[in-house]
Amino acid sequence: MKEIISLLFVACICFSCVDNERNLSEEKESGNDLDLTFDFHLKSKKSLTITAENLSGKLAAGVPFNVYVENPYTDGDRLKDVKPVFTGITDASGSITADMLLPNEVKTIYVSTTYPGYGAMQTCEAANSASLAFGGVNPFVIKETETRGGSENNGEITRKSKICYPGTDNPYQLYTYYAQGIHATLASGLFKDGVSVDPELFSAEDITKISTVVNNMFPERVAVSDEKYFSADYCTDLQITEPVVNDGGVYQGTEIWVTFLGDGGFSDGNWNIFNALCYYTYDSAKGVTAQDAASIRKTMLFPNTNVAKLSSVHAPVVGAKIQLMYWDEARQLYTNIFPAGVSIGWVMVAAQPGQNGAGDAMKNLGNYRFSTPVLNSNSAMPYPGAYTNGIARWSEDAGCNIVGLDYRLHKDPNEFNDMDYNDILIKVESNPMIKPKDEIPVPPVEDTAYKYSVFGTLAFEDNWPSKGDYDFNDFVTDYTYTIVKKTDAEGQLTNEVSAIELTFTPRAQGAVYTSGFGIQLPVATSNVDVSAMSGGILESANTQATVIVYDDIRQSAFNSASGGFVNTVVGGNTAPGVPVKVWIPLKQAITDTGNLFSEFNPFIYVSNRGKEIHLTDMPPTDKVDMKWFGLNSDRSDLEHGVYYRMDNEFPWVLDIPRLRENTDAWIYPVENKEITLAYPKYESWLKDHGILWQKEPNEEFVYKP
Numbered sequence: 001m002k003e004i005i006s007l008l009f010v011a012c013i014c015f016s017c018v019d020n021e022r023n024l025s026e027e028k029e030s031g032n033d034l035d036l037t038f039d040f041h042l043k044s045k046k047s048l049t050i051t052a053e054n055l056s057g058k059l060a061a062g063v064p065f066n067v068y069v070e071n072p073y074t075d076g077d078r079l080k081d082v083k084p085v086f087t088g089i090t091d092a093s094g095s096i097t098a099d100m101l102l103p104n105e106v107k108t109i110y111v112s113t114t115y116p117g118y119g120a121m122q123t124c125e126a127a128n129s130a131s132l133a134f135g136g137v138n139p140f141v142i143k144e145t146e147t148r149g150g151s152e153n154n155g156e157i158t159r160k161s162k163i164c165y166p167g168t169d170n171p172y173q174l175y176t177y178y179a180q181g182i183h184a185t186l187a188s189g190l191f192k193d194g195v196s197v198d199p200e201l202f203s204a205e206d207i208t209k210i211s212t213v214v215n216n217m218f219p220e221r222v223a224v225s226d227e228k229y230f231s232a233d234y235c236t237d238l239q240i241t242e243p244v245v246n247d248g249g250v251y252q253g254t255e256i257w258v259t260f261l262g263d264g265g266f267s268d269g270n271w272n273i274f275n276a277l278c279y280y281t282y283d284s285a286k287g288v289t290a291q292d293a294a295s296i297r298k299t300m301l302f303p304n305t306n307v308a309k310l311s312s313v314h315a316p317v318v319g320a321k322i323q324l325m326y327w328d329e330a331r332q333l334y335t336n337i338f339p340a341g342v343s344i345g346w347v348m349v350a351a352q353p354g355q356n357g358a359g360d361a362m363k364n365l366g367n368y369r370f371s372t373p374v375l376n377s378n379s380a381m382p383y384p385g386a387y388t389n390g391i392a393r394w395s396e397d398a399g400c401n402i403v404g405l406d407y408r409l410h411k412d413p414n415e416f417n418d419m420d421y422n423d424i425l426i427k428v429e430s431n432p433m434i435k436p437k438d439e440i441p442v443p444p445v446e447d448t449a450y451k452y453s454v455f456g457t458l459a460f461e462d463n464w465p466s467k468g469d470y471d472f473n474d475f476v477t478d479y480t481y482t483i484v485k486k487t488d489a490e491g492q493l494t495n496e497v498s499a500i501e502l503t504f505t506p507r508a509q510g511a512v513y514t515s516g517f518g519i520q521l522p523v524a525t526s527n528v529d530v531s532a533m534s535g536g537i538l539e540s541a542n543t544q545a546t547v548i549v550y551d552d553i554r555q556s557a558f559n560s561a562s563g564g565f566v567n568t569v570v571g572g573n574t575a576p577g578v579p580v581k582v583w584i585p586l587k588q589a590i591t592d593t594g595n596l597f598s599e600f601n602p603f604i605y606v607s608n609r610g611k612e613i614h615l616t617d618m619p620p621t622d623k624v625d626m627k628w629f630g631l632n633s634d635r636s637d638l639e640h641g642v643y644y645r646m647d648n649e650f651p652w653v654l655d656i657p658r659l660r661e662n663t664d665a666w667i668y669p670v671e672n673k674e675i676t677l678a679y680p681k682y683e684s685w686l687k688d689h690g691i692l693w694q695k696e697p698n699e700e701f702v703y704k705p
Contacts, residue, residue, distance in 0.1 A: 034635060036642065038689065039616045040651040043101045045598065046126050048086075048109060051095045053135040054208035055117050055319050059094025060135065062212070063118060064493045066452070067098060068110040069126075070659055073268050081662050084452040086594045087485060088495050096495070098594030101454075102126055103657035105692055114220045115211040116262035116425060117318050120271075120308040135208070157200050157336040159325055161299070171278045171298035171349075171362065174325055174334055201336075203321045207261050210398050210427065212492060214261055217393045218404040218422040222443045229440040230410055232373045232386035236393070236436035238401065239284050242340040243432045253337035256324040256344070256430045260302055264422030266407060267308035274304040275407065276349040276361070277424050281326060282372075284343045290386075293378040294365050297327055298347055299334075305348075305424045346371040346390045348405040348424055369405060376409065383411040391421045392428065392436045401428040401436065450485040450493045451501070454597050456657040457666040462511050462606045464613045464644065464652045465634035471669040471678070472654055473510035473568045473703070475517060475553055475604055477577070478665050479503065481597055486589040496589035497596070502536075504549055506557040506577030508703065510568035510671050515606045517557070518548040520621050522599035527587050535582035542622045549580055553604070568671040568703055602653075616651045617643050649686060650675075656694050666694055673701040 052063040066072075066084035086098045102109075111132055112121035118135040161174045207214075228234070240254045258279075266275075278298040282288050288296060307318060325334035326342065338344075348369040351361040361367045365380040371390025378384060387410035392403045404421035408414060460475040461468035468474070479502065486498035500521060523545040530538055536547040550557045558566045558575040566575050603614040603621070610625030620643065629636045633646045644652055656666040669678035676682050678701040681693035 034642070034645055035648045038648065038686075040654065041616070042104055042655065042694065043657055044104055045099060045128070045595070046102050046106075046109070047097060047099050047129050048111070048124070049095055049097045049129075049131040050090065050111060051131070051133045052090045052113075052118055053094065053133070055135065055206045056208075059090075060118075060208060061090055061092045061094060062492065063090045063094075063113055063115050063134070063208075064088070064215070064450075065090070065096065065111055065113050065134075067100070068112075069102060069106040069108075071110055072112070073121075073270075081660050083660065085454060087450055087452045087483075087493070088592065088594065089493050091495070100594050101598040103659065104690065105695075106659075112265060112268055114215050114265060115208070116214055117206070117208040117211060121265070121268035157323075157325075159201075159334040161327075161334060170294070170296075171300045172327075174299050201323045201325075203257075204319050205259055205321050207259060207319045207427065210261075210395075210400075210402075212490075213395050213398045214402055214425060214427075216491060217395065217402050217442050218264065218391075218420060218425060219443065220265060220422065221418045221420050223419040223421075224441060224443045230373070230387045234438045234440055235371075235373055235388065236391050236438055236440055237343045237345045237372055238392060238428065238430075238434050239343045239437050240338050240340050240434055251340070251432075253339055254430055254432055254434060255336055256338060256428065256434075257321055258301060258324055259321040259427040259429075260305070260318060261402075261425040261427055262318055263305050263307045264404070264420070264425055266423040267306045270306070270353070271308045272354050273351050274306050275351050275424060276300065277302040277305055277405070277426070278347045278349065279324065280345050280347065281338075281342050282345065284341050288372060288374060290374055290377045290379075290384075293368065293370065293375040293380070296375070299325070299327065302424075345375075346392075346403055346405060346426075347375075348389065348407065350407050369407070369409065371403075371405065381409060383409045383413075385409075385411050387411060388440075389421075391440050393440070393442065394435045398427075399429075399433075401434075402426075403428055450487060451482050452485075453480055453482040453661070454657065455480050455659070455661050455663075456655055457507075457668075458602055459654045459656065459666070459668055460604050460613060461650075461652045462513055462515060462604060462613060464606075464611075465628050465630075465632040467633050467646065467650075468652070469672055470650055470674045470676075471510060471568075471672055472675050473508050473668045473671065474513075475511065475515065476506070476508040476668045477517070477557075478505040478507060478658075479602070480661055481600055483592065483596060485592065494589070495592050497592045498586055498589050500584040500586075502547070502549075502582040502584070503579065504582075505579045506550070506553070507665070508565075508567040508668060509553055509558060510565045512563060513606045515553050515604050516548060516609070517550045517553055517602070517604050518546055518621075519603070520544050520546045520601040521584070522596055523584070523586060523590065527590070529585040529587050532585045533583060535580055536584075538584075539621075539623065544621070545584070546621050546623075547582055547584065549582060565671055567705065568668075570670060570703065570705075572671075574705060602655075613652050614644050615653045615655055616645060617641065619643055649683075667697050667702040667704065669701055670703045677701045 050065050052060040054060040067086040069085055070082050072082040086100055088096045090096045106126045108123050109126050110123050122132050124130045124132055161172045242251050245251050278300050280296050280298045326338040328335050349361050350367045350369055366382050369389035370376050373386040373388045377386040390405040392401045394401050403426045405424040406421045407423040408417045457478050459472035462474040482501040483497055484499040486494045486496040525542050525545045528545050536549050539546045554560050557578055560575050564573055566573055601618045603612045605612045612620045612624045635645050636643045678698055679693050681691055685691040685693040
């Protein structure tokens with residue numbers, strides 16, 4: 001008896017879904033004019049122009065930028081699930097314009113670059129036309145200055161030193177920018193009116209010349225996976241050895257210069273953390289022990305590496321070039337000549353929020369992050385272990401070493417420990433040339449590392465061209481659309497698209513019809529590399545690439561062979577959706593303007609392939625049967641590009657955006673409950689398009705299993 005009652009219940013609901021399920025309240029007469037300015041979208045087009053100037057004040061091409069709709073940092077850490085909504089590089093004019101389709105709830109745009117020398121992350125209002133300028137002439141380093149160095153030693157320079165911080169015996173301050181105190185700006189100490197105050201030790205260079213090298217060697221949030229490279233068996237401290245001198249010359253020692261490159265975006269999420277950078281030397285043959293961590297002589301190089309504070313009194317100077325000095329214990333002074341047999345290591349003094357690395361943080365050995373693995377095994381460390389916290393990599397192209405240090409200790413279990421070693425970045429040059437003894441490889445960065453995504457939920461009504469019950473649950477699926485950027489032969493980002501990645505996670509089918517689901521893309525069918533494609537079926541005989549994701553939603557999306565509803569009736573039939581990831585590689589890359597997502601055209605087809613249902617004003621595919629247009633409630637005007645319109649109250653498809661993949665998806669109405677009941681502010685949205693009606697459900701009428 002229960003089975004009979006259940007079948008009758010389902011049959012009644014199924015019948016109600018087919019047609020004429022209800023009378024729309026206060027329904028407008030079909031003769032009323034359509035409001036073609038309103039397309040039922042919850043997204044709007046925004047335009048952003050980004051301009052980049054290098055430190056010499058010249059427009060810079062090839063600078064990569066990421067655009068976000070949420071702050072990608074929180075509490076000082078990079079959020080792994082906040083993905084860019086656009087990624088691109090500046091063109092020959094030093095600019096790039098992104099025309100984006102963004103959720104209406106987005107009010108602020110966040111823009112950043114991983115390239116050093118272009119400043120910290122910036123924000124702007126999400127507007128129809130916005131602009132941001134990055135980089136430009138460094139207010140403290142007006143012109144590039146000559147570097148001491150060459151094929152021969154330039155003579156000895158000596159300096160005295162004193163303790164950095166009262167009450168400690170380490171580190172030592174050396175350079176004249178401490179004349180105004182430990183927190184004096186580097187600029188006021190290194191340069192005055194754009195001219196070095198100590199030409200023997202301080203100079204400047206336009207570090208944007210090596211931005212590509214730096215970005216490739218220490219890519220953001222990309223780590224070497226093999227743990228052996230971080231053990232005590234691998235150490236990239238720079239060892240000074242006596243070179244072979246030809247033509248009867250005599251080796252006089254080695255000179256070394258360090259240029260500050262930036263903080264790898266660390267300051268974007270840590271505006272009030274001021275890490276310091278020191279260096280130290282030790283006998284290469286004798287090495288060091290864990291107990292030496294406290295006593296080894298550390299010389300302060302940069303008292304603060306927070307790029308976001310470029311204009312503050314605590315600011316570092318990007319592009320500042322300083323000659324290192326060797327502490328000669330016997331003579332009790334610093335000299336610019338480093339002898340053979342000495343190794344140079346680096347140590348970050350990791351500050352806490354509101355703390356200065358060159359202040360209180362120096363008192364606690366647990367704040368020190370050494371490049372020499374064994375020093376990090378000191379018991380004072382919060383996560384002791386013989387693992388490096390600084391990596392030096394030699395660049396043959398640039399003829400120098402790039403050194404990167406990480407804020408978190410290698411064994412720190414914090415989920416934000418990305419181990420990309422770019423929280424402080426410096427360039428190291430020497431005469432004669434020195435290279436790291438050991439090599440820690442650059443982590444591989446595949447083409448797919450350069451990509452951006454949007455997220456959302458699609459909700460379909462399947463009764464077109466007739467009116468439906470408007471519970472928008474005949475098919476519901478979450479989606480992620482991803483644009484994959486092309487890289488050139490050197491692995492550099494371009495403004496072209498090499499592939500498209502689609503992910504769909506079905507959630508409900510409140511329909512009795514047999515239907516399929518697909519999507520048309522702004523790519524020619526002939527340009528899809530079918531041999532490398534996966535996860536969907538590319539249809540033939542379509543001008544634009546059309547991919548069928550589920551040919552039978554009930555069976556392939558929910559593994560349900562029986563009829564009836566799936567996940568729309570509380571206490572009724574439930575089934576998990578079957579996610580599908582579709583990979584669509586292109587034969588020839590296409591130009592990316594940032595607006596490609598607006599041309600993504602999802603649809604269902606009902607009962608037969610020719611009866612397609614699309615978003616408002618999105619065109620059908622070449623396989624549509626045109627006889628359906630203009631029937632019943634459909635008021636499409638094909639000649640003028642007006643598709644799938646009925647009235648000014650209801651579409652047949654809704655696209656409801658999400659800001660990120662793991663945020664709660666839109667909750668759809670239960671079976672046979674109109675969206676105006678499930679979301680009371682829907683009707684107000686028809687008059688005031690800025691209302692976020694989709695955020696305020698009536699819990700009584702939405703589906704929760």
